[in-house]
Amino acid sequence: MREYKNRYGDVFTFTEDENHDVLWEGNFEYCRIGMPNDYTRAYEAYLKDKEGSQSLMTLTQFKSAVHHYDEETLSYDYPEYIQMVDCLRDEIEMVDPSGGPYLNRGMSLDNLGFEKFIIQDFEKIDTGYKIITEKCPYCNQASGHKMSCSTQKIQINL
Numbered sequence: 001m002r003e004y005k006n007r008y009g010d011v012f013t014f015t016e017d018e019n020h021d022v023l024w025e026g027n028f029e030y031c032r033i034g035m036p037n038d039y040t041r042a043y044e045a046y047l048k049d050k051e052g053s054q055s056l057m058t059l060t061q062f063k064s065a066v067h068h069y070d071e072e073t074l075s076y077d078y079p080e081y082i083q084m085v086d087c088l089r090d091e092i093e094m095v096d097p098s099g100g101p102y103l104n105r106g107m108s109l110d111n112l113g114f115e116k117f118i119i120q121d122f123e124k125i126d127t128g129y130k131i132i133t134e135k136c137p138y139c140n141q142a143s144g145h146k147m148s149c150s151t152q153k154i155q156i157n158l
């Protein structure tokens, strides 16, 4: 178990469970959470409008372009699509208790003492949040591999 004291002196604990996820517990009374955007509806509308066009944006390009706000014209580049960007209300992408630490999907837990652990997702639990970590699909380790892992054998044989 690791302890983390934030800017306001609140103490959070981080505990690895048997599945190599990390339980993040403490006082989350003043906490901001972020839910991921869902671009499905907006991107489908874009594809439909631009049907037959030679230069279509990929979904990745679209995700970035749709949020672009032009400071000179004071408008979005694609106002018709930005309002179709939905929010996945039952998913958590970011957790930010007042005073920190700010944690987001894709971030590393190195600074909190879990070397090479990467945040894949968050689940709300009674005492805080369970941080679902990225794991090897073969040996289920969040950091490195078991000696018996097939990816490990491939690396040794190279």
Ligand SMILES: [Zn+2]
Residues within 6 Å of the ligand: 136, 137, 138, 139, 140, 141, 144, 145, 146, 149, 150, 151, 152
């Ligand atoms: Zn592995």
